[in-house]
Amino acid sequence: MNGKWMEVITEYFRTNKDLYLEMVSTHIKISLIALLIATVIGIGGALLVSGNERAQKILSAVFQTFRVVPSLAVLILLIPIMGTGIMPALFALTLLAVPPIFMNTISGLTSASPFTIETAVGMGMTKRGTFWKVKWPLARPMILAGVKTAAIEIVASATLAAKIGAGGLGEIIFTGLGLYRMDLILIGAVSVATLSLMTGLILDGADKLLVPWK
């Protein structure tokens, strides 16, 4: 059985190498762009409302609400508005990724203890200085954790982009489902899982680089 599996899978890569590489690169491209947009919106949004508790609550509620709509439903609902292809896929993935980044940034920024802030003020720091020199560095690990959560979710969910013609590794999985071909499903699923793991590792590396004191 094992030998047969290997054979079928090797055969797939032999005949479909270019197609496979294209799907992997599309998958990575969609995920990266979505992550970038989500990071800008998530962190930017959190910074904007960082001084205003009421706005924080409202915005978190809004993001959380959008997040509970399944990505697949978002994709199909967007067809009449944005059509098919990469744009709606990016939109749905961004929607999924903003909340963890936003929420983590907020809680990171509020994590500095009042004592620490008082010390900073006591040392003569301005409000601005306190923010950038104390609050922000202390929030960084939390923010990175949020980005990591978001990135892993995006890589896994980008599979759905194949439903609306945006390509990616979902193509192999959905083709495999249609044909009931386990080899294809396995190749697709393992590839997505590997990408997800690699994303996690890369961001762990970034964590070490950006938060050296940890």
Next chain:
Amino acid sequence: MKKRALAVVLTVVIAMGLAACGGSAGDGSGDTRQIIRVGSKDFTENLVVSEIYALALEDAGYEVERVQNISGSVIHTSIVNDEIDLYPEYTGTGLLSVLQMDVMTDPQEVYDTVKEEYEKQFQLTWLDYAQANDGQGLVVSKDVAKKLGITTISDLQAHASEIRFASQGEFNEREDAIPALEKVYGAFDWKSSKVYDNGLKYELLEKGEADACPAYTTEGQLIETGKFTLLEDDKHVWPPYNLAPVVQDKILAEYPDIAEVLNAVSETLDTETVTALNAKIDVEKEEMEDVAREYYESIQ
């Protein structure tokens, strides 16, 4: 309060009356004739055709039990195991899926083969086949078809480099789809080929986001010939999938006139008719039973 008590009494009386009527009617017909169990697969077209069979049989005086929504992969086992008496089947499915024989493309030849083999192997009879053919096909949006002069799959292959193909993924891989087409027609070098969910294909063509897609030849949307062009399989790659009732031999032996009743129905079913029935249900969202009844009454 009084009114409510009266209502309760009335309801009970009516219910008892109805029960009595039902009982006596059942007694009258039950012992003379067996109930015919009409099966159907689990998709629109098969459901509506089986409902039309059922209506025709009821009209001929039979009592019918409808056994609907049997999965396509097990319905043959159901009829062999005597769980249903008849159901609408496709000649190509019988040939390739049930009998596992090689592809043939002549409708009459396929029909003769399945009829003979079913009789031998399963004691099942294929009644007359309808002209309706629910086979595989390729569809091009009307505008593109007109602009490039595409009416056949050969034309499509010749213009492939100008065509954006929308597939549901499996069509590119399945033995009897693109690989089979490429063996006969030559390679299809699409301008682009993308994978979409199967439910989106007609919308993609309509909105001009793709030019061609795979289809089944009786899909309701194809009724809109102003928007979509179904291409002719001019080199006959695909087998015919003509609709016909498959009936247990022992039922036909006991009630031979069933053949006549169902053959009369099949005679009226061609591809356009069946496509129109599918369209009423899938596109215009009418109830399947209403569509079947309306059609049955129209062929009386």
